[in-house]
Amino acid sequence: MASSTDPEEEDGMDEFLEKFKGKKYKDGFTEDNWEKEFDKIPIFMKKAPEDLDPVKHPEVACIQSMLxxxxxxxxxxxxxxxxxxxxxxxxxxxxxxxxxxxxxxxxxxxxxxxxxxxxxxxxxxxxxxxxxxxxxxxxxxxxxxxxxxxxxxxxxxxxxxxxxxxxxxxxxxxxxxxxxxxxxxxxxxxxxxxxxxxxEERNRRKATLSDKKQRVQAEALLKAIQERKIKLFEPPELPSQSADDENDGKKDNSIVRTLFNGVNAESHVVHLDENGSLHWPVLFLYPEHEQMDFISAFHEDAQFIDHLSEMFGEQSPPWDTEKKYKTANLELYFEDEQMGDLFLVDPVCSLRQVLSHPRYVVKAGNPRIIILVRGSSFCKEFLSGKNLQEN
CATH class of the missing domain: 1.25.40.10 (Tetratricopeptide repeat domain)
Incomplete structure (x- = not known):
């Protein structure tokens, strides 16, 4: 008879093993899964798991703690x-x-x-x-x-x-x-x-020549604008920028930059042609319909009536459902935003005449003209309370 301290009797090993008699072990390695199962064992892993959470991979964490x-x-x-x-x-x-x-x-x-x-x-x-x-x-x-x-x-x-x-x-x-x-x-x-x-050296030389050419063109452009007494809106400069301009002796840099900051600055900016004439990117604004037209190169000596006749001649724009935007019915204005005054523009005026007006300021490089239908209810409402001035 076995003693009461017999380990096999005490831990019930015989009984435990008896359960497996006649039963096939279902979780063993097979010919199809042995590589996948081996890859779960840290020592046989081809690469470490992406997620090294010790709760999910306790075996890997154990080896890491030893390493x-x-x-x-x-x-x-x-x-x-x-x-x-x-x-x-x-x-x-x-x-x-x-x-x-x-x-x-x-x-x-x-x-x-x-x-x-x-x-x-x-x-x-x-x-x-x-x-x-x-x-x-x-x-x-x-x-x-x-x-x-x-x-x-x-x-x-x-x-x-x-x-x-x-x-x-x-x-x-x-x-x-x-x-x-x-x-x-x-x-x-x-x-x-x-x-x-x-x-790189060749590109630097090209860039230097290009910068010099652009600087010469910018100076000529600025001189032409100043000769015509055209005023440009100058946004406030940051202190560091102002200091840099002063140190470089480029006092007019901020003025020139305003010409190239408009909505269409990437492809359409004011330029000086070979005859010394300015061409401006001009915006025609139609506040009644929240629409606008963009003229990429408006010659300074061209009259507004020329562009209006072409734009509102035989066909009306699709947004003019009432067909009331006819050249003879239109009134043109520019606004002094600082004072809040509106100035009536004669359609036979040239762009240069308007831009040289003492109260006109070119903002962001794009001259802007407001166009209304004379006598319309919107025109009357828009003009009410405005301080109207003759150009």
Missing amino acids: YDEDQSPEELAKTYKNEGNEYFKEKNYKRAVVSYTEGLKRKCSDTELTVILYTNRAAAQFYLGNNRSALNDAIAARKLKPNHLKAIIRGALCHIELKDASSAVSWCDEGLRIEPKEKQLLELRAKTDKQKRV
């Missing part, structure tokens, strides 16, 4: 994080690689070579993420510790290429070639960056 035991030396921990980052890098999981390399650098280990590798590897991961400035900073940090580290030099040259800084890329390549004159990748980068450098 990253804070009782280990900074060097051991930094090496572990480096190896982890390398695995993520191979999987092209560059974001996780950056995190691992960063954790390794946080250990501040005394192994300079290991620190250089962490910086260089993180630079590579950042580079593939498109974070070229961060990658360059890591390459620079690696070279501070090891100036002749070729991988860091190559990585820095690549970053400068992506950052469109060919001169610096050439400099980095030359420094690397002084260390290893036959380094194939550096020779190829050097040839590529030298070509890019020449292109």
Whole structure:
């Protein structure tokens, strides 16, 4: 008879095993699922789970706690994080690689070579993420510790290429070639960056000439506007902008800029033709229907009646359902927004005559004319309470 301390009798193992007799184990590995099941076991995993929640993946968390035991030396921990980052890098999981390399650098280990590798590897991961400035900073940090580290030099040259800084890329390549004159990748980068450098220099020369040409054109344009006594609305300048203009001796920069800030500034701005005449982008506003017409190049000597006859001649605009916008029925006004006065414009006036009026101010580079139907109920309501002035 077994004693009362017999472990098999005490823990009921026989009874437990008896239950499995005649029953097939349903959860075992099969020919179809064994690879999937093995991949759930941390030691056999091909890559770590994206979600490292310890509740969802307790086995992985357990192994991590052993790998990253804070009782280990900074060097051991930094090496572990480096190896982890390398695995993520191979999987092209560059974001996780950056995190691992960063954790390794946080250990501040005394192994300079290991620190250089962490910086260089993180630079590579950042580079593939498109974070070229961060990658360059890591390459620079690696070279501070090891100036002749070729991988860091190559990585820095690549970053400068992506950052469109060919001169610096050439400099980095030359420094690397002084260390290893036959380094194939550096020779190829050097040839590529030298070509890019020449292109950049040519583009800079073109940009300088273009800026100079634009400046001359802008000065001629401003002079023509001032000769005609045309006033431009000048928005308040920020203190820093005003200081910059004054320091550069470009007192009229803010005035010229107002010509290019209109709604259609990208493609239609006031310009001076070869005969010395101004062409303005003009807005005709129809407040009754909340509509407008845009004339991209209104010659300063053209009369308003010419444009109105063409616009409201044979056909009415689709929004004029009552067909009341006829050239003979229209009244034109401009507004002095500061004083709130309306000035009646004679349709046979030229644009230049209106713009040169002492009370007219061109806002945002676009002269604006209000058009109403004479005698209409809307016209009477719109004009009521307004201070009307003869042009």
